[in-house]
Amino acid sequence: MIDFARNVRVWFAPDEVRQEGRTPDYRFSLANERTFLAWLRTALALIGGGFAVDQFLPDLRWGWRVGLALALLAAGVLCSLRAVNHWVRCERAMRRGEDLPVSRFPALLSLVVAVVAVAMVVVVFIGWEG
């Protein structure tokens, strides 16, 4: 958590990253940037999914619909914040010549997506019966 707070400061102060270590090969930085963008697209897809649940499942009970939509929107927010945090950590590790950081987030996100998918199946069946 303290590391996260320190990283948040770096998000807004680009020079702090620049001062550390050596500038890596520009191609490594670009690869890191593309990874960041891929995570950002994942976040945008989750947010779009939240809007889609709200719009295209009108027969669902209000609680389920809003709950699912908010869960997807929250997952999108988490995913995008984590994207920039991971990008900063990778950038710093490359400058210092350390190993790239590992992360539990991909496993966590896949579990959340799986749970949401199962919930959707259940909800659609219940909605069909009721």
Place this chain on the structure above:
Amino acid sequence: MSEAAAAERDPGLQPERTRLAWRRTTLSGTVCAVLAVKTALHGGPTPATLVACALCCALWLGLLSLAHHRIRALTSSDTPAALTSRHATAAVLCTVATAVCGAALVF
């Protein structure tokens, strides 16, 4: 093109791939913005939903302009500078603000 210039270019086309990644991101952002506007205008236009709608459009334009600037930087040189953290944070904040708008709309 001379042989020297051809040798200077990165054979892995990294700047081009990064440019296209930004393009794909703006496309995802566009889909998101369209869905947000549809949600906002679903229950008929009221002042609150119109404000949310305008905000989503502004955030979408913000993301587009960020991508535009980065793409310009990527195409202007053969060894482009790394992304600045301010730029990355701005893109993420656009995304987060869209989600917050969405949460307000869904409620």
